[in-house]
Amino acid sequence: MLPKLFFGWFAFAIIALSVLVITRRNPVHSVMWMLLLFFQIASMYLFLNAEFIAAIQVIVYAGAILVLFLFVVLLLNLREELLANRFINAWPVGLVFAGAIFAGTLSAVVAFVPNFSGQYTVDVINRETHTKALGQLLYTDFLFPFEIASLILLIAIIGAIVLAKKRMRS
Amino acid sequence: MTGLFESIVAPGSLDYMINLVIMLVIILLKIAAVVAVALLHVAYATYFERKVIGHMQVRLGPREVGPLGLLQPFADGVKLFFKEDIIPADADKPLFYLAPVIFFVSALTSLSVLPFFDGFAVANINVGLLFLFAMSSLGAYGIVLSGWSSNSKFAFLGGLRSASQVISYEIAMGLSLVGVMMMAGSLNLSDIVRAQQHYPLGLFAVPQFLGFFVFVVAAFAETNRLPFDLPEAESELVAGYFTEYSGFRFALFFLGEYTGMLIMSAIASLCFLGGWGLPSFVTANVSIVAAKILGLFWFLAKVYAFMFFYYWVRATLPRYRYDQLMAIGWKLLIPLALANIVITGLVKIWVKGMV
Numbered sequence: 001m002l003p004k005l006f007f008g009w010f011a012f013a014i015i016a017l018s019v020l021v022i023t024r025r026n027p028v029h030s031v032m033w034m035l036l037l038f039f040q041i042a043s044m045y046l047f048l049n050a051e052f053i054a055a056i057q058v059i060v061y062a063g064a065i066l067v068l069f070l071f072v073v074l075l076l077n078l079r080e081e082l083l084a085n086r087f088i089n090a091w092p093v094g095l096v097f098a099g100a101i102f103a104g105t106l107s108a109v110v111a112f113v114p115n116f117s118g119q120y121t122v123d124v125i126n127r128e129t130h131t132k133a134l135g136q137l138l139y140t141d142f143l144f145p146f147e148i149a150s151l152i153l154l155i156a157i158i159g160a161i162v163l164a165k166k167r168m169r170s
Numbered sequence: 171m172t173g174l175f176e177s178i179v180a181p182g183s184l185d186y187m188i189n190l191v192i193m194l195v196i197i198l199l200k201i202a203a204v205v206a207v208a209l210l211h212v213a214y215a216t217y218f219e220r221k222v223i224g225h226m227q228v229r230l231g232p233r234e235v236g237p238l239g240l241l242q243p244f245a246d247g248v249k250l251f252f253k254e255d256i257i258p259a260d261a262d263k264p265l266f267y268l269a270p271v272i273f274f275v276s277a278l279t280s281l282s283v284l285p286f287f288d289g290f291a292v293a294n295i296n297v298g299l300l301f302l303f304a305m306s307s308l309g310a311y312g313i314v315l316s317g318w319s320s321n322s323k324f325a326f327l328g329g330l331r332s333a334s335q336v337i338s339y340e341i342a343m344g345l346s347l348v349g350v351m352m353m354a355g356s357l358n359l360s361d362i363v364r365a366q367q368h369y370p371l372g373l374f375a376v377p378q379f380l381g382f383f384v385f386v387v388a389a390f391a392e393t394n395r396l397p398f399d400l401p402e403a404e405s406e407l408v409a410g411y412f413t414e415y416s417g418f419r420f421a422l423f424f425l426g427e428y429t430g431m432l433i434m435s436a437i438a439s440l441c442f443l444g445g446w447g448l449p450s451f452v453t454a455n456v457s458i459v460a461a462k463i464l465g466l467f468w469f470l471a472k473v474y475a476f477m478f479f480y481y482w483v484r485a486t487l488p489r490y491r492y493d494q495l496m497a498i499g500w501k502l503l504i505p506l507a508l509a510n511i512v513i514t515g516l517v518k519i520w521v522k523g524m525v
Contacts, residue, residue, distance in 0.1 A: 026262075028262070028265065028315075028318065029264075029265075032265070032268075032315075035311065051295065051296055051297050052297055052300070054297075055297045055300035055301060055303075055304055056300070058304035058307075058308075059300065059303050059304045059307055059344075062304070062307070062308065063303070063304060063307025063308065063310070063340070064307065064337065064340075067307075067310055067311070067314065067333060067337055068337075070311075070314055070333075071314075071330070071333070071334075074314070074318050074326075074330070129296045129356075129357075130296065130297075131296065131297065131357055
């Protein structure tokens with residue numbers, strides 16, 4: 001009962017905060033609601049015994065990425081921003097698509113059957129600590145996807161540097 | 171809802187509920203004790219700083235209020251509390267109110283995972299070190315928001331400077347502690363302290379001297395202290411991001427900064443200087459309680475020594491230029507920290523063999 005209650009709260013808070021993020025007129029306020037949203041997501045990870053992911057969620061998303069968002073938003077001209085419309089004219093189309101995806105997911109969830117659970121049960125993770133369990137899996141069984149992901153990030157970094165250099169030369 | 175209600179009133183779960191309430195009360199008492207003691211330390215850290223810097227500059231420092239000026243922090247606190255609270259005309263009010271609170275709370279929350287002596291931490295969690303990083307990265311929000319919401323050029327520039335500085339040096343600080351994590355094999359701060367007992371002198375600062383150097387420099391920049399206090403450079407920016415704050419909101423920034431220094435000193439003490447770990451010839455000869463009390467004082471002595479180092483540097487070194495600050499962070503500290511990680515990993519494999 002209690003887990004369901006907690007999950008219900010997190011789900012409600014995440015959706016409510018997402019709506020707040022996209023409906024605020026002031027972009028800085030949007031960013032602050034998003035910060036709260038990230039904390040709700042981190043708490044949900046914590047509730048799922050994933051303490052490492054929860055900490056990384058706060059460090060990477062709240063501590064680094066969102067601060068960069070904030071930087072960009074701070075440099076906007078707020079007076080123009082406050083006058084502009086929140087949504088583009090085609091927003092009903094987006095709403096229809098979102099509703100369709102929601103309906104599709106909902107119909108698929110009914111057929112959901114939990115698969116067999118692997119060797120990592122909650123007890124094993126609590127004994128071994130979540131960080132260690134995650135690290136061991138990432139660097140053995142899932143080494144290849146892990147390396148691909150890091151290569152993609154590296155390409156993005158190099159791409160950003162190349163773009164910045166070109167701008168400087170002209 | 172009925173299930174929850176039954177589980178609360180069911181007689182079988184009564185003992186469980188009572189235990190839960192007792193546990194909650196104990197945790198609340200621990201929090202109250204830690205916050206009260208930490209704030210008292212913060213108050214006297216300001217007195218300590220003024221005395222130390224005064225004597226280094228051949229002055230006497232505060233000495234009018236109470237014997238030796240010992241009541242000076244309380245006089246300052248009372249003064250700040252009764253000052254008029256001024257809010258700039260075009261300020262973004264909700265964020266202007268929120269910014270000092272975020273700054274102060276993020277500093278204070280970090281206290282919850284610090285083990286002050288063997289077996290005492292408000293929350294002894296597995297990812298203690300990561301929790302500290304998360305909280306210290308949140309402090310940047312308080313700074314950026316205070317700079318932006320004040321609607322003042324000085325505050326805005328100070329806020330931007332500070333945020334980019336904190337973000338840059340956070341990377342170096344995180345990487346410098348990775349070597350410690352690898353040597354201890356854990357992210358739990360108590361485990362890190364215990365792991366240091368097996369090393370010469372009971373310190374990680376000896377084998378991790380590169381990491382320690384990077385950490386110390388990054389800790390100065392992370393707390394916006396001299397020689398990296400460009401966000402509050404008086405000669406350029408009045409007071410930087412908290413220029414427009416007055417009264418108790420200003421005090422919150424002030425307290426947050428000193429709490430941040432206290433936490434950085436505590437991390438240095440726990441992760442590099444052995445924390446509360448006493449040498450075995452001491453622990454073998456005294457009772458467990460006495461060993462814990464001695465450990466607490468041993469830990470605090472290291473924290474005070476690191477705080478003294480903060481003040482010493484402030485009285486000695488001039489301020490860096492902003493581009494120099496960024497160059498040190500990105501071109502010196504981060505490569506050094508990365509090299510430290512590689513060396514630590516190689517030595518660990520070499521000593522233990524491929525596992």
